[in-house]
Amino acid sequence: xxxxxxxTGVLILMLALLSFxxxxxxxxxxxxxxxxxxALKYDxxxxxxxRVAIIISLIYLVIIAIILIFKIPELNSFxxxx
Numbered sequence: 001x002x003x004x005x006x007x008t009g010v011l012i013l014m015l016a017l018l019s020f021x022x023x024x025x026x027x028x029x030x031x032x033x034x035x036x037x038x039a040l041k042y043d044x045x046x047x048x049x050x051r052v053a054i055i056i057s058l059i060y061l062v063i064i065a066i067i068l069i070f071k072i073p074e075l076n077s078f079x080x081x082x
Contacts, residue, residue, distance in 0.1 A: 009046030016056040
């Protein structure tokens with residue numbers, strides 16, 4: 001087992017999970033997806049971990065999109081009061 005390849009898979013999974021910790025951590029989820037897609041091309045040993053990371057990141061982006069869709073009217077009314 002190649003240590004570098006294992007590190008890549010774990011790093012991508014950590015980025016995916018970290019996107020949930022900070023509200024609107026969209027950049028981390030996007031990075032996890034990008035690195036995950038790149039890693040799928042070159043890493044044959046950790047495909048399961050990488051796929052899980054990509055799926056977690058996509059779930060996060062969908063959740064944030066849904067929250068923003070439903071909260072935009074409240075945000076607009078808040079900004080108008082300022």
